[in-house]
Structure formats: structure tokens, C-alpha cells
Amino acid sequence: MEISTALLLNAIIAGLLLGGFYAAMSVGISISFGMLDVVNIAHPGFIILGSYIAYIVNDRFGFDPIVVSLTVSPLFFLLGAALYRVYYYSFERRGQESLRGLAFFFGILFITEVALVLTFGVDYRMVSTRYGDVTWRAGEVGFPMRLVVPFLVSMVMVIGVQLFLTHTFFGRAVLAVAQDPLALRLMGVNPVRVKELAFALSIATAGVAGAFLIVIQPVQPAIGREFIGLVFAVCVLGGMGSIWGTLLGAFVLGLAESFTSTYFGPSWAPAVSFGLLLATLAFRPSGLLGR
Amino acid sequence: MLGNSVLTALTRAALFIGLALTGTALAQQPLKIGFGMSLTGPLAGNGKAALIAMQIWAEDVNAKGGLLGRKVELVYYDDQTNPSTVPGLYSKLLDVDKVDLVVSGYGTAVIAPAMPLMMQRNMAFMTLFGLNVNSKFKYDRYFQIMPAGPDPAVDWTRGYFEAAMALNPKPSTVALVGADAEYPHLALEGARAHVKRLGLKVVYDKTYPPNTVDYSPIVRAIQATNPDLVYLASYPPDSAGMVRAANEVGLKTRMFGGGLVGPQFAALKTQLGPLLNGVINYEAYAPDINRKFPFLDQFLAKYQGRAVKEGVDPLGFYLPPYAYAMMQVLEQAIKATGGLDQAKLADYMHTYEFDTFVGKVRFAKNGEWSVPRMLTVQYHGIGGNDLEQWMKPGHVTVLYPSEYKTGSVKAPYHENKK
Numbered sequence: 001m002e003i004s005t006a007l008l009l010n011a012i013i014a015g016l017l018l019g020g021f022y023a024a025m026s027v028g029i030s031i032s033f034g035m036l037d038v039v040n041i042a043h044p045g046f047i048i049l050g051s052y053i054a055y056i057v058n059d060r061f062g063f064d065p066i067v068v069s070l071t072v073s074p075l076f077f078l079l080g081a082a083l084y085r086v087y088y089y090s091f092e093r094r095g096q097e098s099l100r101g102l103a104f105f106f107g108i109l110f111i112t113e114v115a116l117v118l119t120f121g122v123d124y125r126m127v128s129t130r131y132g133d134v135t136w137r138a139g140e141v142g143f144p145m146r147l148v149v150p151f152l153v154s155m156v157m158v159i160g161v162q163l164f165l166t167h168t169f170f171g172r173a174v175l176a177v178a179q180d181p182l183a184l185r186l187m188g189v190n191p192v193r194v195k196e197l198a199f200a201l202s203i204a205t206a207g208v209a210g211a212f213l214i215v216i217q218p219v220q221p222a223i224g225r226e227f228i229g230l231v232f233a234v235c236v237l238g239g240m241g242s243i244w245g246t247l248l249g250a251f252v253l254g255l256a257e258s259f260t261s262t263y264f265g266p267s268w269a270p271a272v273s274f275g276l277l278l279a280t281l282a283f284r285p286s287g288l289l290g291r
Numbered sequence: 292m293l294g295n296s297v298l299t300a301l302t303r304a305a306l307f308i309g310l311a312l313t314g315t316a317l318a319q320q321p322l323k324i325g326f327g328m329s330l331t332g333p334l335a336g337n338g339k340a341a342l343i344a345m346q347i348w349a350e351d352v353n354a355k356g357g358l359l360g361r362k363v364e365l366v367y368y369d370d371q372t373n374p375s376t377v378p379g380l381y382s383k384l385l386d387v388d389k390v391d392l393v394v395s396g397y398g399t400a401v402i403a404p405a406m407p408l409m410m411q412r413n414m415a416f417m418t419l420f421g422l423n424v425n426s427k428f429k430y431d432r433y434f435q436i437m438p439a440g441p442d443p444a445v446d447w448t449r450g451y452f453e454a455a456m457a458l459n460p461k462p463s464t465v466a467l468v469g470a471d472a473e474y475p476h477l478a479l480e481g482a483r484a485h486v487k488r489l490g491l492k493v494v495y496d497k498t499y500p501p502n503t504v505d506y507s508p509i510v511r512a513i514q515a516t517n518p519d520l521v522y523l524a525s526y527p528p529d530s531a532g533m534v535r536a537a538n539e540v541g542l543k544t545r546m547f548g549g550g551l552v553g554p555q556f557a558a559l560k561t562q563l564g565p566l567l568n569g570v571i572n573y574e575a576y577a578p579d580i581n582r583k584f585p586f587l588d589q590f591l592a593k594y595q596g597r598a599v600k601e602g603v604d605p606l607g608f609y610l611p612p613y614a615y616a617m618m619q620v621l622e623q624a625i626k627a628t629g630g631l632d633q634a635k636l637a638d639y640m641h642t643y644e645f646d647t648f649v650g651k652v653r654f655a656k657n658g659e660w661s662v663p664r665m666l667t668v669q670y671h672g673i674g675g676n677d678l679e680q681w682m683k684p685g686h687v688t689v690l691y692p693s694e695y696k697t698g699s700v701k702a703p704y705h706e707n708k709k
Contacts (some may be wrong), residue, residue: 125558266503
């Protein structure tokens with residue numbers, strides 16, 4: 001295939017926009033799995049829950065789904081805090097978090113899915129936004145607003161999370177609990193409380209990412225399962241617990257997918273993405289920016 | 292002597308009462324029809340609509356006294372739109388639930404994995420919208436209710452390529468694209484056969500993973516090859532993704548579409564709205580030819596109100612009438628043969644014509660419709676996202692087959708956007 005400049009530029013733009021969306025989906029996993037060691041396999045389930053909440057309000061009142069998700073993110077935060085409490089008292093405190101905790105989150109994923117099926121049915125849902133069908137063009141390069149708007153908000157959210165973790169007392173406590181919970185306890189800080197709030201933050205980001213998802217593509221209750229591999233791959237590729245790493249990993253996978261689809265055939269995209277993951281881990285087992 | 296007579300009489304009476312009771316018990320046992328259906332997963336919207344149609348059929352039959360004097364009971368499980376669940380699910384239906392008959396769930400992907408078991412147990416297998424599944428199995432008790440015709444792979448895509456070759460000047464290049472899944476693979480196989488027959492040059496022939504998020508790189512790669520025609524075979528989420536991407540990229544080609552699953556249902560019709568303008572696709576029905584489908588009204592009267600209540604496809608033009616018709620075929624075969632003998636049922640279904648809510652149905656030797664009737668259409672003039680416009684004539688032009696034709700292709704594709 002001829003490599004034209006326009007095709008190349010469009011592939012780069014599409015990859016970056018996709019990467020921005022992947023970063024929003026994965027930043028919560030980077031916190032819960034990367035920093036807190038909680039294998040929250042139900043994370044995509046909360047993303048889909050976020051999609052449906054954005055859908056209901058958009059459908060009934062016409063509000064922008066992303067604005068809705070930001071507005072209801074405190075509710076997701078509270079939901080996350082409650083969920084961590086259950087997880088802590090049922091599994092983590094007893095040292096049974098590995099296998100039983102995993103089963104717990106699997107259960108949460110399926111319960112969320114079934115609850116959505118029973119409430120909304122199984123049809124695909126989409127939202128209508130003013131920018132959904134608009135594409136801004138700069139010469140031959142296209143910027144579909146359906147992807148640009150989630151990308152911009154995602155960047156604000158991911159960078160915001162990074163700044164929060166590195167520039168606030170609580171944020172530094174989260175980073176500390178990721179490194180050594182015992183040392184934190186010796187300093188008089190309750191690591192359970194820190195983990196609870198950090199986990200709650202991860203679920204709040206999932207709610208916002210859900211709005212991005214339904215702006216980008218139609219959503220049905222079971223679609224979350226398709227993103228389980230992706231969110232963990234981004235987290236591991238970027239480096240466990242590194243928010244900048246998550247962002248970088250998301251861009252790498254987004255660009256890999258876009259370039260493979262454009263130049264070699266889209267069916268190779270997952271193989272190339274996961275091949276990159278394996279190659280990176282072979283040479284840098286801690287991920288791109290992991291310590 | 293007297294004692295012996297009394298004993299014999301008593302034995303006979305007991306035997307008679309026993310047989311009568313057994314007969315009564317059997318008559319009271321429901322006639323179980325088992326199947327898997329996609330009630331969750333990507334095709335759940337379609338599966339649930341089909342299930343409602345089948346439930347309406349069961350209620351109708353039971354209201355008339357059932358079949359063979361027994362009430363009909365549908366025994367079904369959610370196959371999660373996951374082919375790997377299907378063999379186990381049908382084994383359970385046959386061995387644990389002891390169903391009397393089985394039918395398929397919705398779609399190629401879940402019909403194919405049930406076939407080996409059906410063949411092993413010699414079951415007459417009535418199936419719902421599988422594309423060319425029997426081409427490899429060649430099972431003589433397989434029947435398929437989708438009007439794809441006796442050579443499904445080729446007949447399925449014939450309308451698209453017949454309409455394309457009617458363009459002036461004739462097209463010379465084609466891009467073929469579809470999802471990595473059972474149905475798109477089979478549809479693309481048929482498309483390749485037409486491409487070869489017509490001497491078209493293939494400039495792009497690739498598939499994509501079904502969970503792709505952004506389809507614009509694919510559409511741009513297709514655009515870079517500058518094809519006259521783009522044939523797409525896709526499932527609902529990627530149908531939406533590809534149509535959106537074609538609009539965003541501003542795809543310039545003479546014809547786009549062909550085999551999109553999804554726009555037949557109200558959900559995608561209303562959600563995509565004007566983005567569908569210019570897209571070529573297949574449909575089982577179009578409001579413009581309402582007069583040629585008088586039988587459909589009987590079904591829609593039963594279906595539409597209930598579908599709205601249950602939150603599934605409120606139109607019901609595409610899959611639900613055929614799901615009902617599938618059960619009607621089975622019903623008529625059971626009544627005519629007077630039993631559940633699988634060989635007799637299959638033999639009857641091969642031999643006779645059936646009168647159903649989708650019209651007269653006759654099966655070819657391979658279990659497909661003896662005459663194809665799927666419509667190739669082009670969407671146009673769609674002004675918003677409301678459902679009502681899809682119920683009225685004027686937005687779905689039938690291009691093929693000729694006996695239903697209401698117009699010709701409006702090409703190029705991108706001109707339909709203006």
C-alpha cells in the first residue's frame with residue numbers, strides 16, 4: 001500500500017485519540033491493580049454502568065453524557081468506597097484476597113451485567129450529542145469529535161489524577177501504601193482507609209470512562225467483558241502503578257492498533273498489541289515506566 | 292376355577308386402568324421444544340425479539356389445545372452469543388431436560404456448533420437465520436427459515452452485485468471487509484464468488500476483530516485503495532462503527548454496504564438515522580412493498596405491542612416473523628405426521644410446502660428455502676432519528692430481486708449524503 005502523508009497523519013491522529021480513550025479506561029486499573037494490589041476484574045462493569053447512567057440522563061433530559069458522568073462521579077466514588085469495605089472485610093483482612101477476591105470481582109461483574117440486562121434490556125444503546133456526528137478537518141486530516149471530546153476530557157482526568165497523587169498528602173499516602181503499607185501504619189496512617197479512598201477514586205474514573213465509551217460506540221450490558229484484557233494490558237505495559245506509564249502504554253497500544261489497521265490489516269491489531277506487550281515485558285519486566 | 296377367573300378379570304382391569312393412567316399421564320406431559328437463545332451478549336437484542344415471537348407461537352398453539360393433545364412447553368437457555376456454550380447446552384436439553392424436539396438459536400455462530408450433536412442424535416433441526424451452515428455438514432435433516440435461497444453463500448450477496456453491475460459505467464474494483472466471525476466469513480466467501488464471476492478486481496480484502504473501537508483507520512485504508520464498490524459484512528456493533536467511520540472519513544465510493552446485520556432492527560435504524568443514507572443492505576421487508584407481504588400484518592398485530600413492553604425491537608419486520616414461521620413449520624409437520632418421529636418429520640418438511648406468517652415456504656434438498664427472497668435495499672432520505680419514518684414508504688428502495696424492485700441504486704454513495 002502506498003504510504004501517503006495524509007494516511008500517515010490520520011493513522012497517528014486516530015492512534016492518539018484511541019490511546020486517550022484507552023488511558024481513561026485503564027487509569028482506574030492502574031490505581032486498583034497497580035498500586036493497591038486489588039485485582040478488580042469488575043472494572044469494565046463499572047465502565048458500562050457509567051455508560052448506562054450517561055445514557056439514561058441523555059435520553060430523558062438531553063444532557064451531555066460526559067457532563068453527566070462528571071456530575072455523578074461522586075456517586076461512583078461512594079460506590080467504590082463501599083465495595084472496597086466489603087472486599088476488605090470479606091477477603092483482604094483474612095488474607096484470602098487472591099483467589100476468592102478474584103471470584104468476588106467476577107461476581108460483581110456478572111451481577112452488574114445481569115442487573116443492566118434486567119433493567120434496560122439487551123439492545124445496544126447510543127447517546128446523541130451535538131458533536132457526535134461532527135468531524136473537524138485540517139486539510140486531509142480528520143478529527144472526529146466523537147473521539148476528540150473524550151480524548152480531551154480523558155487527558156484532563158488522567159493528568160489530574162497524576163497531579164493529585166503526587167502533589168497532595170492523600171495522594172502521596174496512596175503511593176506510599178503501594179510501596180509499603182506496614183511503614184505507613186507505623187507512621188500512624190491507616191492504610192485501609194487510604195486504600196478505600198484510592199479504590200473509590202479508581203471506580204469514579206471508571207464512571208467517567210463509561211460516558212466516553214457510549215459517546216464513541218453503542219453499548220450493551222455485556223460489552224464490558226471485551227475490555228478486561230485491554231485495561232490490564234495497558235496497566236502492565238505502562239508499568240504497574242505508574243499513571244504516566246498508563247498514559248504511555250495506552251498511546252502505544254492505540255497507535256499500534258491504528259497503524260496495524262491502516263497498513264497491515266485490522267485482524268492483526270490484537271496480535272501486534274499483545275506482541276508489543278510481551279516484547280516490552282521481556283526486555284523491561286516492570287513495564288515502560290515501572291520501577 | 293372361579294378364583295382364576297376373578298384373578299384374570301382383576302389383572303385385566305388393573306392392566307387396563309394402568310394403561311389408561313399411563314396414557315393420561317403422557318397426554319398431560321407437555322411437549323417440550325428445546326433451544327439455546329442469545330439473551331445476553333452482542334446478539335441478545337435480536338435473540339430476545341426471536342424468543343418473544345416463539346413464545347407468542349407457543350401461547351397461540353396452547354390456546355388451541357396444544358400439539359398431539361399435549362401442551363407445548365419451550366425449554367430454553369441463554370447461549371450468551373457464545374458458540375462454545377452451545378454443544379453443552381443442547382446436550383443438557385436432550386439428556387437432562389429430555390426435550391421432544393429442538394430448534395436453533397439465532398444466527399450462524401450458534402447454529403454451526405450445534406450441528407454435530409444434532410447429526411449424532413438424528414434430530415430434525417429447524418434453524419433460525421444461519422448462513423450456509425449446511426454447506427459443510429450436508430445433513431439431510433437440517434432446515435433453515437431465512438429466505439437466503441438454495442445456494443445461500445452466493446444468493447446472499449447476489450443482490451448487491453446485481454445492483455452494482457447495473458451501474459453505468461460498470462464498476463471494476465471492489466473492497467471486501469468484514470468482522471472476524473462466522474457470518475461475515477461466509478458472506479465474504481459468497482462475495483468473492485461473485486467477484487470472480489464478474490471479473491472484478493479486489494483491491495482490499497481484510498477482516499477486523501469484532502471488538503474494534505475505532506473503525507476509521509480501516510475505512511481510510513479502504514479509501515486509499517479507491518474502490519468502486521465496498522462490500523461490508525458485519526454484526527451490529529461493527530455495523531454502527533463502520534457506518535459512522537464511513538461518514539467521518541467521508542468515504543468516496545460508488546456503493547457501500549451489502550451485509551450489515553443491525554440496521555434491520557429499530558435500535559440501529561433510529562440510532563444511526565441519517566448516517567444510513569446511501570448505504571446498501573439486506574432487509575426481509577420494506578414498507579414500500581407492503582402489499583406484497585399481506586401475511587406479515589397478522590404477525591405484527593400480535594408482536595409489536597408486546598415487544599414495546601419488553602423493550603425489544605418494536606418494528607419486528609426482520610427476525611421475529613421468521614422465528615414464528617420456524618415454529619409454524621414444525622407445528623404443521625407434527626400435525627401432518629401425527630407424531631414426533633424425527634425421520635418422518637424431516638421427510639415431510641422436505642416434501643411439502645408450508646403456509647406461514649412469512650408466506651409460503653418450501654425447502655430445497657439442502658434445507659434452505661427453495662427460492663431466495665431476501666431483499667437488497669438502499670436507504671435514503673432519512674431525515675432524523677425518529678422511528679416513524681421507517682414505518683412509512685419512501686426511505687428504503689428495493690433494488691433486488693426484480694419482482695420486488697422499487698428503484699435503482701443512487702450512486703455514488705457519498706452523493707446520498709447531500
